[in-house]
Amino acid sequence: MQKRIASAAGKAGAETSICDAIRAAILERRLAPGTKLQEVPLGTFFGVSRTIVRQALRRLAHEGIVSLRDRRVAVVARPSSQEVTDMFAARRAIEAAVVEHVVARITRDEVAALRRLVRSEEAAYGRGARAEGLKLSLAFHESLGRLCGNPVLMRYLTELVLQTSLAVALYEQPDRVHAHADHLELLDAVARHDAKRAVRRMILHLNDLERDLHLHAPPAAPSLESIFGVPKAR
Amino acid sequence: MQKRIASAAGKAGAETSICDAIRAAILERRLAPGTKLQEVPLGTFFGVSRTIVRQALRRLAHEGIVSLRDRRVAVVARPSSQEVTDMFAARRAIEAAVVEHVVARITRDEVAALRRLVRSEEAAYGRGARAEGLKLSLAFHESLGRLCGNPVLMRYLTELVLQTSLAVALYEQPDRVHAHADHLELLDAVARHDAKRAVRRMILHLNDLERDLHLHAPPAAPSLESIFGVPKAR
DNA sequence: GCGAATCATCTTGTATACCAAAAGTGATTG
DNA sequence: CAATCACTTTTGGTATACAAGATGATTCGC
Secondary structure (H helix, E strand, O other): OOOHHHHHHOOOOHHHHHHHHHHHHHHOOOOOOOOEEOHHHHHHHHOOOHHHHHHHHHHHHHOOOEEOOOOOOEEEOOOOHHHHHHHHHHHHHHHHHHHHHHHHHOOHHHHHHHHHHHHHHHHHHHOOOHHHHHHHHHHHHHHHHHHOOOHHHHHHHHHHHHHHHHHHHHHEOOOOOOOOHHHHHHHHHHHOOOHHHHHHHHHHHHHHHHHOEOOOOOOOOOOHHHHHOOOOOO | OOOHHHHHHOOOOHHHHHHHHHHHHHHOOOOOOOOEEOHHHHHHHHOOOHHHHHHHHHHHHHHOOEEOOOOOOEEEOOOOHHHHHHHHHHHHHHHHHHHHHHHHHOOHHHHHHHHHHHHHHHHHHHOOOHHHHHHHHHHHHHHHHHHOOOHHHHHHHHHHHHHHHHHHHHHEOOOOOOOOHHHHHHHHHHHOOOHHHHHHHHHHHHHHHHHOEOOOOOOOOOOHHHHHOOOOOO
16 A cells, blocks of 8 residues: 555656655645755655666756755755845746636637536535645646646646745634635636736735735744644643 | 867866867857767867866857757757747847846946947957957947846856857858947936836847848758858769 | 763665677678 | 668666765763
């Protein structure tokens, strides 16, 4: 049962499997920022040698979700608030370009598909399935990336979505509830081929996302409290 | 004399040295697109083992300037015309964002430094030092990246500048002469803190760059003719 | 009893050995 | 004479062995 992921992908691209597994784990909040990623344990778990694990970690480091301090254990990245600000700025630039391209080339069918996606996203949030909603929300942005027809833009978008997801995991305020209507309004503008409005919607959406974080002092330590709850007297 | 580069950087970061050396070689047109990058020769040349070379090549592959087809020799990337179109689109998006940020935070001194840079660039072109001009032109874009104050944007910009330089090497029309005035006009807009105009200037500049390529049929083979000249009768 | 230094262990960095696949070469045959 | 096939050589992929450095525990001194 242990090597499910590795064997699922077979021999082909073990490194890619590991990257995918780690990316998914981060997105699903199963790997918290700061978590140690040791080469040998990962290797034995996935049934490959350290060589492959090492390659995977380097790749993830280049994608900005793993930090690779010299001669020290690799850890899931813990971006500073400044870095988070920077990556959101970059994401605004990329997503704006993506939306522009999408508006210019999207078909009716594709709009319909996106609309279904957004509806199921809202439905998920509606019934309190937060994790599911989050996943569909990411899928929405990913879909836009795919529909823009530019692999380069899409690659950067994917990277930044992942990085910002990590940032959200680090800095989110637990009580905050996200404005899910954003995606629908954005999609409406896209459907009307109103590029200006769609881009503005996207920017506002990302601004909201960023504003809902608390990027002040607390770097959100890999806190023991968040794992064990409030320390009881003893 | 062989290991000049490796020894120059010492033990520290042999991989980085190799990456830098290859990047520089590509920028200076000493490494043409399609050139094979074999692991053993590179390793012996730089005085490191294949492991390091392999890591360097993977890194460059992630940066998009080396292609790493499975089980085949690594080569300097030869982007298709479609890929070139895509990377220019991405570069427009990133450079626009960069310029916006630069306009918002640049100081007088920094403007003056940029102006000196542009002047020396034009001087180089003026006296026919094409390679020197090209280098300074890249330095100008790099400087903007640094001045925008956002490491994420800067990283993407650096990548795209390198990639597009490669594309230019592949598709440029030899007789075409570039419009060097672009940088000066752009800088004027930046100096006046006119973001709208500066961004428009940048977009137009990049459009010119792209338009001056001939992105039709000829993928510009790594032709022996271009290396040895016209084959003489024998 | 507490703090600091030293020592053992563990983890990563690099090189190398081995394996499999691909490409080039030459011979053989149609 | 040319095309195809098999072999050889080269080249990349993976695992492993070894070296250097960091981490953490234990112990000695104050």
